[in-house]
Amino acid sequence: xxxxAQAQQQDLLKVEPASPAASGAPVTPTTPVLCLCGAxxxxxxxxxxSGVDLEVQAGEFVAVLGxxxxxxxxxxxxxxGTVPAAAGDxxxxxxxxxxxxxxxxxxxxxxxxxxxxxxxxxxxxRMGLDGDRWGVPLPWSRSRRAEQxxxxxxxxxxGASAYAHRPIGQCSGGEQQRLxxxxxxxxxxxxxxxxxxxDSLDLPNQSAVAALIGRICHQEGVAVVMVAHDVNPxxxxxxxxxxxxxxxxxxxxxxxxxxxxxLTRLYRTPVEVLSTQDGRLVVVGQPEAPAVHxxxxxxxxx
Amino acid sequence: MGSASFSWxxxxxxxxxxxxxxMVNAFRAGATVAVVAAAVxxxxxxxxxxxxxxxxxxxxxxxxxxxxxxxFALSLGYFGFCVAxxxxxxxxxxxxxxxGSGESxxxxxxxxxxxACGYLFMALYKGLLEGPQTLLxxxxxxxxxxxxxxxxxxxxxxxxxxxxxxxxxxxxxxxxQVAAARGVPVRGLSVAFLVLLGAATAEAAQxxxxxxxxxLMVLPAATAQVLTARxxxxxxxxxxxxxxxxxxxxxxxxxxxxxxxxxVTTIAFALFLLAHGARLLSTALxxxxxxxxxxxxxx
Numbered sequence: 205x206x207x208x209a210q211a212q213q214q215d216l217l218k219v220e221p222a223s224p225a226a227s228g229a230p231v232t233p234t235t236p237v238l239c240l241c242g243a244x245x246x247x248x249x250x251x252x253x254s255g256v257d258l259e260v261q262a263g264e265f266v267a268v269l270g271x272x273x274x275x276x277x278x279x280x281x282x283x284x285g286t287v288p289a290a291a292g293d294x295x296x297x298x299x300x301x302x303x304x305x306x307x308x309x310x311x312x313x314x315x316x317x318x319x320x321x322x323x324x325x326x327x328x329x330r331m332g333l334d335g336d337r338w339g340v341p342l343p344w345s346r347s348r349r350a351e352q353x354x355x356x357x358x359x360x361x362x363g364a365s366a367y368a369h370r371p372i373g374q375c376s377g378g379e380q381q382r383l384x385x386x387x388x389x390x391x392x393x394x395x396x397x398x399x400x401x402x403d404s405l406d407l408p409n410q411s412a413v414a415a416l417i418g419r420i421c422h423q424e425g426v427a428v429v430m431v432a433h434d435v436n437p438x439x440x441x442x443x444x445x446x447x448x449x450x451x452x453x454x455x456x457x458x459x460x461x462x463x464x465x466x467l468t469r470l471y472r473t474p475v476e477v478l479s480t481q482d483g484r485l486v487v488v489g490q491p492e493a494p495a496v497h498x499x500x501x502x503x504x505x506x
Numbered sequence: 507m508g509s510a511s512f513s514w515x516x517x518x519x520x521x522x523x524x525x526x527x528x529m530v531n532a533f534r535a536g537a538t539v540a541v542v543a544a545a546v547x548x549x550x551x552x553x554x555x556x557x558x559x560x561x562x563x564x565x566x567x568x569x570x571x572x573x574x575x576x577x578f579a580l581s582l583g584y585f586g587f588c589v590a591x592x593x594x595x596x597x598x599x600x601x602x603x604x605x606g607s608g609e610s611x612x613x614x615x616x617x618x619x620x621x622a623c624g625y626l627f628m629a630l631y632k633g634l635l636e637g638p639q640t641l642l643x644x645x646x647x648x649x650x651x652x653x654x655x656x657x658x659x660x661x662x663x664x665x666x667x668x669x670x671x672x673x674x675x676x677x678x679x680x681x682x683q684v685a686a687a688r689g690v691p692v693r694g695l696s697v698a699f700l701v702l703l704g705a706a707t708a709e710a711a712q713x714x715x716x717x718x719x720x721x722l723m724v725l726p727a728a729t730a731q732v733l734t735a736r737x738x739x740x741x742x743x744x745x746x747x748x749x750x751x752x753x754x755x756x757x758x759x760x761x762x763x764x765x766x767x768x769x770v771t772t773i774a775f776a777l778f779l780l781a782h783g784a785r786l787l788s789t790a791l792x793x794x795x796x797x798x799x800x801x802x803x804x805x
Contacts, residue, residue: 284687305689312683322731322740323552323680335677336688340669371735387684 235298237262237395237427238283243292245278252278254291256453258446262394263425265418265441266455267432269462270448276431277313279448280397283429284310297394309393311384313400313431321373325364325383328372330355332387355390362386362416378409382416389420396420398430402437410437417441435462436484462487512761523760532646534654536752539713542661543722544748545668546706548741549699551727553679556720557610558595561617562704563719565591566711568624570641575631581656584708591616592704596697644715644767646756657709664705667698675699676737713752718767722748725774732781747777 236259244254252275260266268276281287282294285302297304309332317323333351334341341348359368362382367375372383381401388396398417402410418441421428432438435445439458446455447462449470454461461467462485467475478486513519523529550559565587573583598612624641668675677685678692686692710719726748730740755770762769 286687310684310687312687317680321552321680322735323737324735327735327737328681331677331681332684332688334673335681335685336674336690338670338674340672387681 234261236260236295237297238429239293239295241293243282243294244290245275245282245287246290247275247278247287251290253448253450253453256292256446256448256455258455260395260427260429260444262427263422264443265421265428265430265438266444266446267430267435267438267442267458268446268448269432269435270453272433274448274450276448277399279446280310280399280429280431283395283397284308304395306391307394309388309391309396309426311388311396311398311401313403316377317372317380319373322371324369325372325375325379326355326359326368328383329359329368329386329390332390358386358390359383361389361420376409378405378413381405381409381413385413385416385420389426394426396426396428396430398428400431400433403433407437414438414441439483439485512757519757519761523757527651528648529756529760531649531651531654532756533753535649535657536646536713536756537749538654538657538661539709540722540726540748540752541745542664542706543710543719544726544745545665545741546702547723547748548727548730548744549668549675549679550703551724551731552676553699555703556724557613558700559703559707559723560720561595561613562588562591562700562707563711563716563723564617565620565704565716566708566719567641567716568620568627569708570711570716571624571627571631575627581653581708581712584711585660585705587620588704588708588711589701590704591620592700593697596700599696640715642715642717643765644711644713644718646713646759646766649713653712657712660705660709664702664709667702671695671698714767714770718771721767721771721774722752725771725778726751729774729778729781732778732785747774751777 238258238260240256240258242254243256243258245252256279258266268279270276278287282289283296283301285296285300289301294301296302297307317328330351333355356365359365362385364379364382364386367379368383372380375383385398385401388398396417401417402413405413414437417428417430418438420426421441430438435442435458442458444455445458445461446453447467447470452470454466454470456466462477464475464477467477467487474489476488478488480486524533547559550556566584569583569585569587570580571583572587573580594616595613598616674685674690675695675698677688678690678695682692707719707723710722714721727744729747730743733743734740751770751774754773755766758764758769758773759766
């Protein structure tokens with residue numbers, strides 16, 4: 205496809221975020237915490253996606269969806285600043301990616317801890333707080349007590365108090381994931397970037413962790429950008445979705461994006477979205493992206 | 507040694523041993539080496555870099571052999587070779603995750619080649635050495651005050667660096683991806699740790715010999731990590747266990763005519779087995795209590 209046609213295609217696909225604040229008069233112009241404008245990512249010479257426009261406000265829950273290998277994790281890494289964007293303007297909390305420091309919390313794609321790793325869950329959470337500091341901490345100092353209180357508080361928030369003192373390797377997948385969310389939250393980030401946090405959890409744990417993330421997002425006012433393979437566990441918590449296909453992307457409220465017309469336009473091939481009785485969505489006919497999976501699982505980008 | 511028999515009167519025993527200056531030096535050197543090796547070894551066990559540690563300890567042997575052959579200070583041979591090998595390992599494993607399967611072959615190559623070099627140096631020296639046995643299995647005889655000073659200075663340097671980088675190193679060891687996202691220089695720390703490991707191995711090898719460095723490097727840390735999952739406590743316990751095994755080994759080697767390396771390793775290994783036994787016992791007890799209470803609760 206020639207570039208002009210591609211650009212045209214992407215213009216068609218762009219769905220302006222329909223935020224309720226935008227319709228009213230600009231009384232308090234809320235600056236978005238996350239802002240992508242015409243962003244593109246290239247890994248190993250291949251353009252994963254381009255022309256991505258997205259604005260995320262504080263307290264919004266956004267899911268990044270799409271087939272395997274399309275560059276969902278790369279989007280998170282671009283926001284994190286570990287992978288440079290190939291084009292476009294990206295602002296994270298009004299600064300360039302990677303410069304917002306601890307104001308951005310990050311949960312990478314599924315890490316499992318060795319079952320014989322003898323470090324407690326609470327220590328893993330604590331590393332999120334002060335693990336990057338040099339030197340020896342002074343025990344019994346005042347700030348130390350405040351930090352301990354914060355660690356306990358965030359463990360309470362994710363409901364992990366019962367097993368936080370067990371070695372992390374002996375916790376179940378769902379328990380580990382809650383502790384890792386606590387680790388990402390411990391510094392009170394304003395943005396939480398989650399890469400497939402529900403991957404390899406069983407169904408009850410998926411909905412429990414999804415509910416936890418939704419609660420954190422809406423109650424604590426943390427903007428959440430979450431890469432997901434399956435939209436259903438998080439569907440009724442979501443404010444917006446970004447659907448990435450090879451080349452382009454489309455974003456908007458779930459009902460406007462995850463329907464047959466939009467996805468058919470995005471993939472340029474017939475895609476059907478079916479809705480089950482209990483409101484779950486099934487996407488049929490979605491093509492898998494070419495098998496370039498180097499951006500998944502390994503974490504090595506260069 | 508066997509100059510006197512062991513009398514359970516520890517004060518008397520120590521007074522007797524410490525009336526010999528070389529024994530005082532042995533205890534001093536042993537204490538330094540045990541503490542440094544234990545602290546570094548704790549991270550080795552956590553990072554699963556025991557094979558790298560083993561290679562660096564083996565490298566101590568050609569280092570010492572070359573120093574003897576070329577006639578420069580033994581310590582220089584140990585430290586020079588171990589630190590150089592550590593840098594070589596860091597170079598070979600560039601771009602790899604710690605503990606990845608790809609690193610073992612490269613490390614094995616370095617290890618085999620340097621071991622062969624050590625053998626060559628021994629052969630070139632033509633025998634008039636106290637023997638490869640000492641270099642491989644250690645000795646506590648004839649440690650000079652100068653050597654103790656060198657060990658102490660190197661030990662303080664290693665512990666100082668470890669204290670500064672300890673927390674980020676722990677973060678990078680347990681959770682490299684998040685640590686990197688938080689701005690922790692994961693790669694740099696990995697190289698720095700290998701150099702520390704090289705220095706600590708060079709220290710330990712001077713007491714335990716090249717082949718038994720593990721007794722001080724890995725066994726105390728593995729034992730402590732069996733006993734507790736609290737990082738601070740575990741590290742402290744590692745140092746205490748390493749220190750205790752070394753001094754107990756020195757006492758044993760003084761009173762019984764068997765080599766020091768054997769005693770230290772055996773004591774450390776016995777502690778390791780005891781720790782495992784204690785943990786099995788405590789989990790069995792906990793299960794028993796749990797299974798005793800569940801039917802009651804269900805009914």
